[in-house]
Amino acid sequence: MNRGTMLKSFKPPHSGFINSDRYAANEEPSIDELxxxxxxxxxxxxxxxxxxxxxxxxxxxxxxxx
Known part of the structure; x- marks a missing residue:
């Protein structure tokens, strides 16, 4: 598998910060959270x-x- 194929097939995890509904509408985390x-x-x-x-x-x- 070459690098281009690996990048195209990468799927981020389905939990945690990335998929939080809170940030789905471009709401940003607070400084304290960060x-x-x-x-x-x-x-x-x-x-x-x-x-x-x-x-x-x-x-x-x-x-x-x-």
Missing amino acids: MGDPIMDALLARDGLHRDLVHRCIDEARARLA
Whole structure:
């Protein structure tokens, strides 16, 4: 099986975040939902960040916009 065939035949899992009815109408997850995902810790660590720093940046941006 070549790569093109593999990509065309890939089917995402039928549970969890991807198929949630909540996000079917383009509703976005909250920051708390995103930051609570364990995968987010790995992504942040890869970039040398920590969730506390991201929350502080979000809080500062909210304060400036208010």
